[in-house]
Amino acid sequence: MAGAGKKTFTAGEVLTASDVNTYLMEQSVMYFAGTAARSSAIPTPTTGMTSYIGVTGTASIPQIETYTGSAWQTPYGATLVASRSFTSAASVAFDNVFSANYTNYEIFWNLLGASAGDVVFQWRLTGADVATSYASTGVVISTTTGAVSAYGANASTLSYLAQVGTARMSGSVKCFSPFVASVTHITTHHSHGTNGVHLGGSYNLNTGALDGFKISAGVNVTGEIQVYGYRKS
Amino acid sequence: MAEESKAVIVNVATGEVTERPLTADEIAQREAMQAEAEARQAEADAKATARESALAKLAALGLTADEVAAL
Numbered sequence: 001m002a003g004a005g006k007k008t009f010t011a012g013e014v015l016t017a018s019d020v021n022t023y024l025m026e027q028s029v030m031y032f033a034g035t036a037a038r039s040s041a042i043p044t045p046t047t048g049m050t051s052y053i054g055v056t057g058t059a060s061i062p063q064i065e066t067y068t069g070s071a072w073q074t075p076y077g078a079t080l081v082a083s084r085s086f087t088s089a090a091s092v093a094f095d096n097v098f099s100a101n102y103t104n105y106e107i108f109w110n111l112l113g114a115s116a117g118d119v120v121f122q123w124r125l126t127g128a129d130v131a132t133s134y135a136s137t138g139v140v141i142s143t144t145t146g147a148v149s150a151y152g153a154n155a156s157t158l159s160y161l162a163q164v165g166t167a168r169m170s171g172s173v174k175c176f177s178p179f180v181a182s183v184t185h186i187t188t189h190h191s192h193g194t195n196g197v198h199l200g201g202s203y204n205l206n207t208g209a210l211d212g213f214k215i216s217a218g219v220n221v222t223g224e225i226q227v228y229g230y231r232k233s
Numbered sequence: 234m235a236e237e238s239k240a241v242i243v244n245v246a247t248g249e250v251t252e253r254p255l256t257a258d259e260i261a262q263r264e265a266m267q268a269e270a271e272a273r274q275a276e277a278d279a280k281a282t283a284r285e286s287a288l289a290k291l292a293a294l295g296l297t298a299d300e301v302a303a304l
Contacts, residue, residue: 056247057244057247058248059244059245059250060245090239090263091240091255091259092240092243093240093242094245095245096245097245116274117267117270149277216266218266218270
């Protein structure tokens with residue numbers, strides 16, 4: 001089993017099958033094409049076993065996971081769980097990106113608009129948009145005058161995220177416990193390109209375990225999105 | 234000819250990526266969103282223009298920039 005630690009072999013010592021299994025096989029980093037293949041190969045993992053899960057699709061992210069005694073987990077800290085670049089898209093949705101594997105998530109985006117247009121955020125649940133019960137507010141601070149303009153919306157179909165233009169825009173969205181079946185919150189901020197800085201937040205009253213999100217734009221956008229997961233234990 | 238608008242859907246569980254044209258409903262929602270954004274921008278532009286005009290009138294009355302800023 002993993003956890004045997006280290007053994008220093010001496011010259012002429014017999015290398016037993018048990019030693020190979022205990023010190024080498026079960027304490028190596030094992031490669032599997034997916035978690036199903038790993039479960040098949042290791043039906044009863046032991047604490048400390050470590051594996052590398054390879055790419056199973058064009059959008060998969062390889063992961064190193066260690067068995068804690070009750071579950072396979074990625075290392076502590078931010079873990080990249082999804083990444084995608086795209087060109088001339090009206091919307092980009094990520095399904096099955098939120099799960100019980102992580103508690104909180106952060107989405108980073110970089111977008112270039114075909115022209116000026118709004119960018120909005122919606123949750124997704126089992127492959128469908130959540131298009132009701134958003135309440136959002138925020139401020140946009142002008143970089144030229146420092147003027148602050150505030151907005152707020154209740155019972156809306158989406159959460160405002162940004163206004164893109166033909167200069168590159170960057171921002172992030174913090175998602176708090178989206179996979180917990182309760183009201184779900186985000187905070188968002190982004191650099192408004194030549195216009196200013198936007199700080200905002202929203203909540204949604206859907207009490208399902210939200211497993212995805214969609215970013216849509218009023219104009220076609222080119223860019224990339226990354227999603228990182230954070231565990232609390 | 235207008236560029237076709239597409240939806241990109243990434244299934245993180247399987248690694249599959251789907252690209253498809255927007256549905257009629259999605260196109261309608263998008264047009265409404267864009268119209269709302271343009272109206273909001275027009276309102277903001279009008280406010281900025283009115284502010285500049287007000288500042289110019291205050292300056293014409295003899296107020297200094299510091300006095301205007303103190304208002």
